[in-house]
Amino acid sequence: xxxxxxxxxxLALWAAVPxxxxxxxxxxxxxxxxxxxxxxxxxLQSLRDLTKLLHKKGSYVNRSQVLFAYGALAxxxxxxxxxxxxxxxxxAFLLSGVGCFxxxxxxxxxxxxxxxxxxxxxxxxxxxxxxxxxxxxxxLAYASGSFLxxxxxxxxVLALPLAAAAMVPVLLIRLEKSPYDIATAHSExxxxxxxxxxxxGLGITKLAHWFELGVMFGILLLFFRLSDPALDLxxxxxxxxxxxxxxxVIDNTTARLTRWRMLRFSLTLCLGAVMLNLIVLxxxxxxxxx
Amino acid sequence: xxxxxxxxxxxxxxxxxxAVALFCLFLRKLPAIGKAVGAVSVLMTMFAMALLxxxxxxxxxxxxxHDLASITTAITVLDLALMLTFVYISWxxxxxxxxxxxxxxxIVLATMEIGGVSEHGAAIYVDQLSVMMAFVTxxxxxxxxxxxxxxxxxxxxxxxxxxxxxLFLGAMNGAVFSNNLLWLFFFWEVTTLCSYLLIxxxxxxxxxxxxxxxxxxxxxxxxxxxxxxxxxxHHFGTVFLxxxxxxxxxxxxxxxxxxxxxxxxxxKSAQIPFQKWLLGAMVAPTPVSALLHSATMVNLGVYLxxxxxxxxxxxxxxxxxxxxxxxxxxxxxxxxxxxxxxxKRVLAYSTISNLGLIVACVGLGTSMAMTAGMLLLVFHAIxxxxxxxxxxxxxxxxxxxxxxxxxxxxxxxxxxxGAVLVGVSMMVMPPFGMFASKWLLSEAVAxxxxxxxxxxxxxxATLVYYAKWLGRIFTGGTDRDALCRDGTPRTYAATLMxxxxxxxxxxxxxxxxxxxxINPYVSKxxxxxxxxxxxGLSTTVGLFPLVALIVLASLLSVAALYRGRAPxxxxxxxxxxxxxxxxxxxxxxxxxxxxxxxxTANMLMALLVIALVFAPVIQEVAA
Numbered sequence: 011x012x013x014x015x016x017x018x019x020x021l022a023l024w025a026a027v028p029x030x031x032x033x034x035x036x037x038x039x040x041x042x043x044x045x046x047x048x049x050x051x052x053x054l055q056s057l058r059d060l061t062k063l064l065h066k067k068g069s070y071v072n073r074s075q076v077l078f079a080y081g082a083l084a085x086x087x088x089x090x091x092x093x094x095x096x097x098x099x100x101x102a103f104l105l106s107g108v109g110c111f112x113x114x115x116x117x118x119x120x121x122x123x124x125x126x127x128x129x130x131x132x133x134x135x136x137x138x139x140x141x142x143x144x145x146x147x148x149x150l151a152y153a154s155g156s157f158l159x160x161x162x163x164x165x166x167v168l169a170l171p172l173a174a175a176a177m178v179p180v181l182l183i184r185l186e187k188s189p190y191d192i193a194t195a196h197s198e199x200x201x202x203x204x205x206x207x208x209x210x211g212l213g214i215t216k217l218a219h220w221f222e223l224g225v226m227f228g229i230l231l232l233f234f235r236l237s238d239p240a241l242d243l244x245x246x247x248x249x250x251x252x253x254x255x256x257x258x259v260i261d262n263t264t265a266r267l268t269r270w271r272m273l274r275f276s277l278t279l280c281l282g283a284v285m286l287n288l289i290v291l292x293x294x295x296x297x298x299x300x
Numbered sequence: 301x302x303x304x305x306x307x308x309x310x311x312x313x314x315x316x317x318x319a320v321a322l323f324c325l326f327l328r329k330l331p332a333i334g335k336a337v338g339a340v341s342v343l344m345t346m347f348a349m350a351l352l353x354x355x356x357x358x359x360x361x362x363x364x365x366h367d368l369a370s371i372t373t374a375i376t377v378l379d380l381a382l383m384l385t386f387v388y389i390s391w392x393x394x395x396x397x398x399x400x401x402x403x404x405x406x407i408v409l410a411t412m413e414i415g416g417v418s419e420h421g422a423a424i425y426v427d428q429l430s431v432m433m434a435f436v437t438x439x440x441x442x443x444x445x446x447x448x449x450x451x452x453x454x455x456x457x458x459x460x461x462x463x464x465x466x467l468f469l470g471a472m473n474g475a476v477f478s479n480n481l482l483w484l485f486f487f488w489e490v491t492t493l494c495s496y497l498l499i500x501x502x503x504x505x506x507x508x509x510x511x512x513x514x515x516x517x518x519x520x521x522x523x524x525x526x527x528x529x530x531x532x533x534h535h536f537g538t539v540f541l542x543x544x545x546x547x548x549x550x551x552x553x554x555x556x557x558x559x560x561x562x563x564x565x566x567x568k569s570a571q572i573p574f575q576k577w578l579l580g581a582m583v584a585p586t587p588v589s590a591l592l593h594s595a596t597m598v599n600l601g602v603y604l605x606x607x608x609x610x611x612x613x614x615x616x617x618x619x620x621x622x623x624x625x626x627x628x629x630x631x632x633x634x635x636x637x638x639x640x641x642x643x644k645r646v647l648a649y650s651t652i653s654n655l656g657l658i659v660a661c662v663g664l665g666t667s668m669a670m671t672a673g674m675l676l677l678v679f680h681a682i683x684x685x686x687x688x689x690x691x692x693x694x695x696x697x698x699x700x701x702x703x704x705x706x707x708x709x710x711x712x713x714x715x716x717x718g719a720v721l722v723g724v725s726m727m728v729m730p731p732f733g734m735f736a737s738k739w740l741l742s743e744a745v746a747x748x749x750x751x752x753x754x755x756x757x758x759x760x761a762t763l764v765y766y767a768k769w770l771g772r773i774f775t776g777g778t779d780r781d782a783l784c785r786d787g788t789p790r791t792y793a794a795t796l797m798x799x800x801x802x803x804x805x806x807x808x809x810x811x812x813x814x815x816x817x818i819n820p821y822v823s824k825x826x827x828x829x830x831x832x833x834x835x836g837l838s839t840t841v842g843l844f845p846l847v848a849l850i851v852l853a854s855l856l857s858v859a860a861l862y863r864g865r866a867p868x869x870x871x872x873x874x875x876x877x878x879x880x881x882x883x884x885x886x887x888x889x890x891x892x893x894x895x896x897x898x899x900t901a902n903m904l905m906a907l908l909v910i911a912l913v914f915a916p917v918i919q920e921v922a923a
Contacts, residue, residue, distance in 0.1 A: 069870040074710060074774050077860050085730075088852055098843045100742055108729050111763050118771025121708070122872035126883040129771065133764050133886075140763070141756035148746045148756070157743055157842035206872055281753070288749045 017095075024094045027224040028217055032057035034227075034254060035220075038185070041258040060216055068209015071120040075206065078116035079214050085109035086221035093228045096160030103147050106225045109218060110136050116215070117203030128202030134269050138276035139180045143229065145284040146180075149173045150232055153291060159232060167233040172287035174233040176280040177226075178256055183272060184226050187261040227253075306361055309351045310426060310477055313434055316340055316347075317470035321463040328459040334449040337462055341442030344469070348438035352431050356816040360427040365480060365540075368423045372480070379409060379486045382493065386519060389496065393512045401519035405489070408526040417482065417533050421540035425479035428817040432674070433476040433603050436681045439802060441469040441595035443795050447689050448587035450791035451696070455585060461501055465591065468494040472596045476603060481529045481539040488525060488568070488600060492518040495597055498588040499581045510580035517577040521567025528560035541607055546825075547614035552920035555618050558611055559913050561604060562622055566909065569601030569655045571629045573902040573909065578652065582644045586692030589644060593651045594685035602658040602677060606670075610825045613665045617919070621912045623663025625905065627754035629656030632901045634761035638768070639887045639894050643691045643701050646765055647684065650727075653758065654680045654734075660751065661741060667826035668744035668839060672737040674818045675810075679733030682803040683726035686796065690719040693792045704885065709773045715788045717773050719796040722803070724770045728763060731849035732807050736837065740830060743842045768885055775883060778869040810837070810846060 036053035043050025052058075070076050089105035092098065110132070117129035147157075153169045154162040167174045186202075204215050227250060234249050236242040293299045320340040327333045355361065365372065383406040390399035426434075445465050452461055468491060475487035495518065500511030533539050535554040550558075570578035581592055592598060605612075605622070612619045630653050637649035654676060661673030693716045694709065695701050710717045726732040738759065745752045788796075806813060811832035819828035829839045836846030874881050889897070 071778055071869060071872055072776055074776065077856075078774075080859065081856055084852060084856060088849075092845065097845065098739075100842060101739060101844055104735065104739055104742075105730060107759075107763065108735075111728060111767055114767045115771055115774060118767070119710075119774040119776060120872050121775050121777050121881060121883055122874070123881050123883055124873065124875070126775075126885075129767075130886050133767060137760045137764055140760040144742070144756040144759065145752060148742065148752050151743070151841065152746045155841070157746075208870075277757075281756075285749060285753055288752075292747070292749055 020094050020096070024091050027090050027094070028060070028220050029057065031220040031223050031227075032060060034223075034250065037251075038254050038258055041255060042262060045258060045262045060213055060220075063213035063216065064210055066209035066213075068207070068211050070211055071122070071206055074119040075116050076211060078112050078119060079207065079211060079218070082109045082112040082116060083214050083218040083221070085112060086218045086225065090221045090224045090228070093159060093225055096158065098157045099150065099159045099162070099229065099232065100144075100147050100157050102159075102225060103143060103229065106222055107136070107140055107144075109222060110140075113203055113215065113218060117206070120206045122206050124199065124201075124205045125203060127199060128205055131199075131269055132203050134273055135183055138273045139183050142176055142180050142276055142280045142284060143226070145281060145288070146173050146177060147229065149284055149288045149291070150229075152288060162232050163235060165234060165236065169291060170233065170287050172283040174230065176283045177230045177233075178253060179276060179280050181223075181226055181230070181253060182257045182260055183276070184223060185257055187257055306351075306354060307363075309347050309354070310361065310363075310424065312347050313344060313351065313438060313473040314470050314477065316343065317466040317473070321466035321470070324463040324466065325459045330449070330453060330458045333458055333462050337445050337449055337466070340466065341446050344438040344442050348431075348435045351426070352435050352817075355426060355428060355431040360425060362422045362426075363424040365419050365421055365423040369419075372419075372423065372483070375483055375486045376413060379482075379489070380406070382486070382489055383409065385493065386489075386515075389515065393508070393515075395512050395516060398512065398516045398519050401516065401523050404523045405519070405526050408523070408530055409485075412482070412530050412533065415533075418538050418540070421479065421538065421543055423480045423483060423540075424477050425542055426477050427821065429603070429606060429674070429821045430476045432678065432817045432821075433599065434473050436599065436678060437469055437472040437476070437595050440681055440685045440799065441472070441591060443798050443802075444587055444590045444595060444685060444689065445469070447590070447692070447791065447795040448585075450789055451585060451587050451692055455502070457501065461498070464494050464497045464501075465587070468498070468591060468596050472600065475600055479541050481532060481541060484541070484604075485522070485525055485529060488564075489522055491568075491597055491600060492522060495581070495592060498591070499584045501584060501588065504583070507583045510577075510583050513580050514577040517567050517574050521564040521574070524560045524567070525564035528557040528564060531557035531560065544608070544611045547611050547619070550611070550615070552923050553916055555615055555916035555919065556913070558608060558615065559618055559916055561608060562612070562618075563909060563913060565601035565604045565608075566625065566659070567601070568604070569598045569659065570652050571601075571625060571656060571659060572632055572652070572905040575629075575633070575652050579645065579648050582642075582648055586644070586688060586695060589648075590685050590688035590692070593647065593688060594681040598651060598655055599677065599681060602655055602662070602673070605659060605662040606673060606677075606821075609662050609665065609670060612662065613825050617915050618912065619663050619665050621663070621908060621915065623660050623665075623748075623751060625908055625912070626656045626658070626660030626663055627751050627758070628901075628905060628908070629653070630660060631656075631754045631758040631761070632897075632905075634758040634765070636894060636898070637765040638761055639889050640765075641703050641887065643694070643703050643706065643769060644688070646703070646769060647687055647691065650762070650765070651680075651684060653762065654684075657741065660755075661744075664744060664748065664751065666744050667822055667829045668740055670822045670826060671814070671818055671828065671830045672741040672744060674821065675733050675737040675740065675813075678806060678813070679726065679737065679803070682799060682806060683723050683732075683734065686719060686723040686726070686799040686803065689792070689796055689799065690716050690723060693719075693788060693796070696789075696792075697787070703769050703772050706769075706773050707883070708776045711776050713788060715793055716796070719800065720770065720773055722800045724766050726803050726807075728766050729853070731846055731853050732803070733810060736810065736844055736846065739842075739844055740837075740839070743839060772885065778871065808850065 035056040040050040085105050086109040089102045093102035114129045114132050117125045151157045153166050207215050231246050234245050324333050386402035471487045471490035475484050478484040496511050496515040499514050500508045567574040633649040633653040637646045640646045658673045658676050661669040697713050727734050822828045837844040
């Protein structure tokens with residue numbers, strides 16, 4: 011059982027999730043800039059953007075839009091909390107999935123063609139990533155014998171290398187890196203479901219998205235756990251850095267992927283990889299092979 | 301508890317709806333019928349609650365068959381009359397298939413009666429599962445009947461309609477109280493008759509055709525059930541559900557009756573490839589759809605499977621195939637629901653999908669899966685009733701069931717839109733029961749990679765089709781030009797709210813539901829693993845923070861109802877295209893492609909069902 015102090019530390023970590031994700035995104039922007047031969051903004055730029063947005067009043071189209079956005083934030087934050095407290099990983103993932111659902115609802119609740127386009131694309135994204143991540147969570151639970159994050163011990167990546175690898179394309183999609191396929195009205199489409207938000211409302215949706223990324227990175231980090239706390243921290247840091255670097259490189263070398271190719275890729279290769287991994291593990295456990 | 305009172309409660313829930321049904325035939329006038337229906341609804345709800353309390357506190361109610369010999373005789377006579385009615389209906393409708401099925405049932409029944417069946421056992425056995433089903437039927441079914449009083453004002457033949465609706469409820473209750481399979485069969489076939497009459501009620505060509513299709517499919521299932529019962533008597537020497545041997549003790553040909561009864565359950569629950577009748581049933585007035593999809597009919601199939609679970613447990617290939625049939629139905633129909641534009645059709649597919657999950661739970665045969673299956677059954681019934689009744693109200697208000705036509709309904713019909721929001725939330729959002737059972741079932745399949753694959757894909761699709769529909773209803777402009785006065789008729793408002801309250805109460809009392817009803821039934825076969833405690837529900841491997849989620853949901857609801865300072869509003873951004881914008885939606889696949897997928901799915905699933913029936917035979921030959 012963890013002590014009061016540990017609980018407080020975990021709570022602090024949860025509160026720090028937006029900061030960590032913000033820095034990570036800043037790092038990603040610097041990396042991308044360097045890859046493209048630019049200097050790029052400061053690492054803290056994303057955080058500054060967010061604080062600025064949260065202090066602006068902004069305007070809304072209607073109330074449902076705002077409510078759904080706050081709902082999305084609440085669920086994503088709850089998901090991150092469940093994950094960080096070492097509780098049920100599947101619960102955390104399902105809560106985060108409903109958070110995405112509410113974000114889609116927020117985008118659909120205004121009569122705006124760009125917002126709807128963004129929402130429909132978000133739905134395709136959900137279809138592409140949800141099954142993969144859920145399968146990853148199930149394989150984590152199968153390998154460790156528990157759904158509780160706190161009980162997932164050891165370097166599970168050794169038993170589940172393919173499942174861990176499948177998280178990379180998922181993160182690429184969830185980081186909204188995958189290039190879009192309609193060139194016209196490019197910028198409107200890129201802002202996708204967020205197009206009708208401004209000021210604080212936009213800040214809320216951003217925060218929700220950051221918590222969601224926190225959950226996704228958190229699930230990835232469950233694959234890497236060492237008993238030595240210092241070493242554990244170093245390994246986790248390295249993993250996150252490696253993932254950010256990989257996604258930046260992939261993003262800058264693959265232009266013009268379409269959403270449908272993404273869906274097909276994710277549901278065949280990624281899901282296939284996790285399945286293969288799980289089945290091999292299953293066969294090993296039941297003594298069929300090895 | 302005094303025996304006569306218990307007898308009265310059990311008898312009332314079956315006989316009272318039937319008696320009022322007959323009364324309705326004489327009343328004819330809608331206002332008078334409305335009063336009768338309202339009165340019997342209130343009584344049924346109260347009696348169902350009383351029975352629930354008795355069974356939870358004092359355990360199952362058992363009535364021996366030899367004390368009820370006269371009822372058995374009456375049921376036999378009525379059964380034969382029912383079969384002859386079916387023969388007559390098939391002849392009138394010129395359906396050779398239905399006629400053959402009815403004749404086959406008659407022959408099987410006559411053979412059994414002549415051969416004699418075992419009579420030593422409990423004819424009535426009301427345990428936690430029965431009382432849970434009876435509660436769903438009596439409470440949700442009653443609410444739907446009250447709702448129908450308003451909805452049917454535009455239709456004719458009120459006396460007949462409400463008579464059949466109430467008879468349906470009585471037959472459902474009768475079926476779940478019966479322990480004697482022959483009794484169950486009788487009530488099963490009464491529901492077939494009721495569904496035939498209700499689907500064909502409008503009297504149009506299409507309605508009559510759909511009714512005949514429904515009769516053909518479900519009568520076919522009835523044959524499967526009848527033969528299954530006959531083989532039960534042959535192999536196990538009993539027709540009493542509680543005396544069926546456990547799965548580990550049987551093998552080979554002795555599994556055949558179970559396989560046949562499973563197929564019967566598939567037809568009743570409209571699993572692929574038997575889904576056609578339920579999709580056709582959409583032509584019926586909306587209250588009928590609500591009743592078929594939530595409180596009655598389709599539940600009977602999965603109820604029978606849950607009853608057979610102890611025998612299916614450990615039957616190897618058979619339960620594996622049942623599980624596969626369930627998850628495949630779940631996934632295929634979830635994907636199909638994404639491609640539909642008619643709200644009732646989306647709901648119909650989602651019913652098949654959710655029942656597929658329950659079937660999969662029974663097939664999986666673990667403690668967690670069984671618990672998840674029973675939770676799903678209760679919460680699916682409640683939310684599906686709410687959604688169907690909302691669609692009915694929308695249809696009356698706007699004249700359309702098309703999802704595209706529901707755009708901006710939030711502004712035009714706020715109350716009904718709110719009901720749809722609550723209904724969809726109950727389907728996909730925490731803390732509601734469907735979300736909890738989704739969590740539980742997913743934890744149960746972690747060690748079944750193939751099942752898990754079907755599930756994760758299906759869950760993704762489920763979120764998508766609900767998002768598309770709900771999003772359409774909530775698509776609106778600025779609040780300035782919104783919120784006219786709500787014109788929802790009072791009956792609709794009351795019934796919708798009542799259903800929502802039942803759903804919310806059931807969620808709040810999920811712990812009690814588990815400990816009082818679900819775990820006692822699950823414990824007949826397994827050690828129940830889902831416990832309430834501390835923050836919510838916990839299993840040996842996971843934790844569901846029910847209490848915290850209820851608090852979170854309440855806070856969000858309060859925020860939704862709170863009318864603070866109106867935020868500054870602005871028009872939507874249209875990239876300079878002007879203010880006349882239209883938004884569309886995606887259906888992903890063309891109709892031709894959907895039809896192709898449907899054909900392939902039907903074929904593969906038909907093969908699976910055939911394999912299911914032949915598996916015991918092959919097992920016997922192999923052994």
